[in-house]
Amino acid sequence: MGTPDIRDTPEEWRVTATETPFTGNKTGVRTDEVVMPDGSTARRDYQTHPGSVAVLALDERDRVLLLRQYRHPVRQKLWEIPAGLLDVPGENPLHAAQRELYEEAHVKAEDWRVLTDVYTSPGGCDEAVRIFLAREISAVEGERFEVSEEEADMELARVPLAELVRGVLAGDLHNNCLVVGVLALTAVRASGGPETLRPAGAPWPARPFS
Template sequence: MTQVRNLEEKTIASETIFEGRVVRLQIDRVELPDGGTSTREIVKHPGAVSVLAVTEENKLVMVRQFRKPLEKTILEIPAGKLEAGENPADCAMRELEEETGYRAEKIEHVVSFYTSPGFADEYLHIYRANGLSKGEARLDQDEFVELVELTLDECLERIAAGEICDAKTVAAVYLWQNQVLRGRSV
């Protein structure tokens, strides 16, 4: 029988070194499993949602926007940060409409995951939107996006070309592809 080793790190001290609108950065001093000590740089994030929305024409609803950390414009599925105490499904409905103008009759949870557990605690939820109807986008004052609708094949081509390159969107496209291959609607 294999003995399970304790891999947990005990926090000795924690210092917040930056607190912004979206993230907080902290440095934790930890005791390692072998008794030694080290530091961990941790990004605290309130969590986020993203929306896999496929139109009746079988096109994925996306936005093209400039991402400053990458210094380039990329294609993404609609997404946004959770507000304090906000239900993720409500946030998904809100973000879909704000960014794209589309409304969904129904929203369904698909999967949730940590985006970068090596340094951040962001937990992202992907929802599938069903029963889409077109309306008007209501972007935030500092938000500039272009609505884009692509077929599955076009999405796969954009992944290969590096234009779709963020984890949530790549995951959503492959979830959609898996559903298509299994003969199920998204």
């Protein structure tokens, strides 16, 4: 038996009926009747999501820019990397990532690359996230962006990448974008370096953009 082609591929099983029992401000819930390979049908409930971007911003001392924010569903304050929703359909994800880095951390970056693309919970949500690596960072001039709600209580920190890897493996850090980002960057450094990453404008089939 040969080695299979290890890459995810598009496929869509036939849907015979769809309901939308809940539609929120940004996300919703959908129920599909899906035809299984044996011809039977099954109901699949899942959250619909516009998609997100996240930024692993690395400074000249190999420290990652972090935010600490309260997340009500898990009843914890989590250390995270800057991230946000793709609020506008078809929005360029790089532009959205640059906006989030400015709004949440008052920082800009000169070098941008795609670190990795992930589905956060494909068994129950269609959210797709593009995680960028941002380097050559510096403070933005002028007044900070005004924040509210959970973001009003946000803390900022810069933490060495190696320390974050230890925290992830010890079970002390849980935010998915942070975990994926720091481990992906560590793997990249062991296999060619950041210059081998995709350019910041690389296609993203999960959330196409112009």
